[in-house]
Amino acid sequence: MRRILVIEDEPRIAAFIEKGLRAEGYTPTVAADGITGFDYAMSGEFDLTILDIGLPGMDGFEVLSRLRDSGSSMPVVVLTARDSGTDTVRGLEGGADDYVAKPFRFAELMARVKLRLRTRIEATGDSTAVLEHGRVRLDLLTRRATVGGEIVDLSAREFALAEVFLRHPGQVLTREQLLSHVWGYEYDPGSNVVDVYVGYLRKKLGSDPITTVRGMGYRLG
Numbered sequence: 001m002r003r004i005l006v007i008e009d010e011p012r013i014a015a016f017i018e019k020g021l022r023a024e025g026y027t028p029t030v031a032a033d034g035i036t037g038f039d040y041a042m043s044g045e046f047d048l049t050i051l052d053i054g055l056p057g058m059d060g061f062e063v064l065s066r067l068r069d070s071g072s073s074m075p076v077v078v079l080t081a082r083d084s085g086t087d088t089v090r091g092l093e094g095g096a097d098d099y100v101a102k103p104f105r106f107a108e109l110m111a112r113v114k115l116r117l118r119t120r121i122e123a124t125g126d127s128t129a130v131l132e133h134g135r136v137r138l139d140l141l142t143r144r145a146t147v148g149g150e151i152v153d154l155s156a157r158e159f160a161l162a163e164v165f166l167r168h169p170g171q172v173l174t175r176e177q178l179l180s181h182v183w184g185y186e187y188d189p190g191s192n193v194v195d196v197y198v199g200y201l202r203k204k205l206g207s208d209p210i211t212t213v214r215g216m217g218y219r220l221g
């Protein structure tokens, strides 16, 4: 429940949202026009969409109505213009789950996103809301990590990295895979950020769970 589609044509706003989502441990993808955005939204690759209304190609209302017409129930948070009550009503009637009026603080948007993802997980009864391996337990709803029942304070990025490991126990994960899952493609493959963060996780989760597989990457268990 971390893959978020951002359909927004203003590069400055798109970058602001993208950066903020990454910092919170989500994996965002940006589409800069309605047609591309709709295609991405239909791919089934995303857990939630943040949708601007004024878009080239196809506006946000149309993206939303096509999405709902094709049976998608993916949560959609609409970005409306401040003081445009009409947009808000139209958006919600058109099947948006929530809205945030521009200009917004990132925390406002994040609160809406978290609420909608949470509602979604509860509605679908997604059993992957809790991941466990040995003594390590991650609650994806509360974003809380525990080791042997003790709460461990993980940063958003550490949590995201731990989540990738716990979703693929016993599997060798290369640095490139971990980079793309957790950091997106903003880091160059030569970066040692993965090694640094694996080090942090070992300190916090105990040195046992994550094994180095020489020349390949890392493995949980």
Ligand code: CA
Pocket: 008, 009, 010, 052, 053, 054, 055
């Ligand atoms: Ca726009």
